[in-house]
Ligand code: SF4
């Protein structure tokens with residue numbers, strides 16, 4: 001089986017004609033394990049933008065944090081000052097992970113990224129991770145770990161506007177996944 005590009009077709013069941021099509025652009029044998037270097041939290045490439053979802057905000061608010069997010073063009077973003085690291089980054093660690101074993105969804109699927117394009121979704125390695133993440137190439141196969149998480153999250157966003165709006169098994173049960181190699 002060739003390496004490289006894969007096409008995953010996801011279609012909702014129950015009579016709906018809606019189809020979610022994912023083109024996965026990373027290599028099938030690509031591995032990843034986080035080495036906790038913190039580069040993805042510090043905006044090493046000059047700018048850090050982190051989109052938050054309602055479940056992220058609710059969780060963090062529940063821990064009594066304030067002013068940690070802002071809204072730009074209707075999109076909720078972590079309130080990161082220009083050139084600064086994420087406000088939850090401290091001494092090389094994520095405070096949310098350290099204190100509550102919690103990551104915002106977009107942090108939890110890094111180094112993957114989804115780009116919506118002409119009615120389908122491109123799943124790729126975040127360009128900043130390609131340049132800077134030393135965890136790529138180590139550890140577990142991405143196709144067995146974060147890929148299902150990101151697919152279920154995207155389906156869930158489409159259904160509930162939140163990547164954690166549906167349990168993963170329910171989100172994946174709404175998906176018909178086929179792999180097609182090029
Ligand atoms: S850059 Fe990669 S290895 Fe470093 S903390 Fe982020 S995900 Fe982990």
Ligand code: SF4
Nearest residue numbers: 041086088089094107
């Ligand atoms: S929330 Fe945590 S993992 Fe995400 S960017 Fe901030 S410090 Fe890093």
